[in-house]
Amino acid sequence: MHTRQLKKLIRDINNGDASKRRSAAEALSGGDERAIYPLIRALKDDNFGVQDAAMRSLMEIKGETTAYMVLPLLRENSFLRNTAIMIIREMGKIAVPLLYVLLNDRDDDVRKFALDLIHDIQYCGYPDKLVEMLSGDQNVNVRAAAAKTIGVLQYKKAIPQLIKALSDEEWVCFSALEALTYLKDDSSLDAIINLLNNPSETIRYAAIEALGKIDSSKAVQYLTEHTSKAVGFEKIATIKSLARIGCVPSLPGVAEVLIDMLQEDEWDDKLTAMKALVSIRAENAIHHMVDMAGSFDLSEPDSEDKLLAIKEVVHSFGCNDSLIALLNDDSMKYRGKVVAIEIVGNLRCNKSVPALVKLLKSDYRDVRRTSIKSLGQIESDEAKECLMEAISDSDSHVRKTAVAALGKIGLMTAFEPLMTMLRNEQYNDVIDEFIAALMNINARLFLARIGEFNENIRSIAARYSAELSLEIKC
Amino acid sequence: MLNLTLADATFKDIRDYIYDKSGIYITDSKKYLIENRLSRIIQEKKLQSFEDYLKLIKFSSNGNELTRLFDAVTTNETYFFREPQQLTVFAEGILSKLLEQKKGVKKIKIWSAACSSGEEPYTLSMMLLEKRLLPDKFEIYASDLSEGVLSSAKKAVYNSYSIRNLPESYMKKYFSNNGQSYTLKDSVKHTVNFMKVNLIDNKNMASLRGMDIIFCRNVLIYFDTKAKQKVVSNLYDSLNPGGYLFIGQSESLHNVTRALRPCVINKVITYQKV
């Protein structure tokens, strides 16, 4: 940035008009070190828009000088302190050496903020200092912050100290436990297992969770044994941990706990529970899963992915009576039913045909259409008969789907019925489908008899046969 | 029918191109959605591949192809009187405050940014007409990225899905029913000024300054944090001091800006430029 422009902006940042100050603050993001001090002053501006622009610009400029000049703000009021923390965090690694001196500060909170910053930046050139603070700092919150930070830095040399810290006050123990979970080292397993005798329920719970995250055969073994011994809250925690590792035992009570997990808020927990239910073949859970699938608000951004995930899970159960029973279950929401119908189709589940046939009479259009589609995938004779019936359904989309399915199967006996229905078909997109199906079944015969149809149909057929020759070349 | 597959590298190219042009970021999980939607366009245009399609977009001289791409990529589930709690706070809470503040001063300006097919600005218009505050006291502006959607907004013809939340009285007063569709009467249509705006690009937002209320609902979800910051910064600049911004109830500004101060009225959050 040209000096003249820089100087102008530095003047403008003191302008009486707030919007001019804000524009100047924004533009200074392209400045050099000379912009830093004016921007820091602007952090104290009365106007929030100016403050915000100044903060963003300092984050853009980055650099050691910026970090150095922002540090003193950590001692000011809470608003400026929080601003300084946000800026320094953005500075990243280059700020970390400057934080060292704060680790010796007399103020407990300053030491803690410095540790939290190192944790967020996830880099530290002096990890041994953190270990020293873990064992030696007089303030509990600081020791806990040290443990947390060591964990995120994955500093393995600290493991012995972290294990010692498990005997410290509860807050420190909890953080140390978390850190050991990050480090996932077998040497810590015995100490963690010991915590299962801790008087604090919270610590016992956290220890079970930690075992679930340290994926080792010893942890699995211990947790599996613990499942039958534990009760209530702990039992649930133990099963959850095993589910996360993917090693759920098929013991009594386990399926119920997992089905409860389906009500959890976190999607990941739900997914873990679903996969675990498949692994123990708990077919009675299918009802809950399909119900969940049918309840999604499709305007939420992630719901399509989640729906897909549930479908995959239910699919992996394979064809079974519980799934088929859902097709006949009147209490199931129709959207859930549609999911179940889709899945039996994809599974080519012959046994579901009678239920699907009944669903062809459903009041819900989507249920009818999906049933037809699934019947098209299942190549039993009974299914084929239904499809033939459906080509004369009053709903054009149902007709279309049935015709497409027959075409795909290439059913010879469908040829004449299709010819008959086509004669009276009004909708062009359905006509398209009829023609495609007839071409697939017997193109030569169809084209030979093209004279039986009206002009509209003939012109569509003409377009189609041109495209068809393209397809044949491919 | 051709079987088109979208290669990962092509998907990334398309994603980067869209991000560059509009700030909209398509996550990996939406890849199959893009594959589906663009396949239809590609087949219609008788192209052979996604790569060919991307070339067409980049090198076509008019913006129509790009606009169509944006259309295909954003899901628009909008209807009249969406998120009614917010609308109530607007009508019962904010409106009277602004009328006080701006006594004697020109007109109060409202902007529906990302108006899609028009349901939101027309909803605001009808609410103001009911209070007899239009056309004297208010001006309503509406914008969107996509020309296709803007032209259908101007036509103002809607289906039963869009009107499902509409009170009976509004239906009778402001719409004419022609079988399957509902058309807005001219008295409402003429109260909204539509324009094409890209929220990421503050160049073409120059005509939208001095706004007193901005609605930008359910579109920020398409942006990543950086793009969101840019958009919200642009909206901030468009607001008058004392003006309000409404975002979707399930959306968040909590990693985006501290320039706007949250005001809670009847549990609804609105963000004010103080």
Add this chain to the structure above:
Amino acid sequence: MKIMIVDDCQTTRKLLGHYLKSRGYSVVFAENGLDALEKLGTDTVNLVMTDLNMPYMDGMELTKTLRADPNLSDIPILMVTTENDNTEREKAYSNGVNGYLVKPVTGDTIAQNIKNIIKQLFTQGGMQDG
């Protein structure tokens, strides 16, 4: 009873979450004051337990903003922070918090404080429907 835990540190949120869940409360989380306000728009809670120092909007601001909206001003607020400073404590109470605890704090202490706050509200007759 549903409690919202507002704290920018994930470990702290987890720990406080455990304390409350193991005592039968249901819990929702927020990362800072603004996040909390956004969530309170759609979620109803019986009490807000908040840290003081958080980015974007700290505990004091959150308290002030909640007390300013008639629909939310009755929500009891328990501040749980590392700040062991009497000025801060007084400021918090004058802004409208119902309780102020200094970290580290045990699960029992938190539970006891929550019970006391709720009891106080009942006797004052100012209790919001859960």
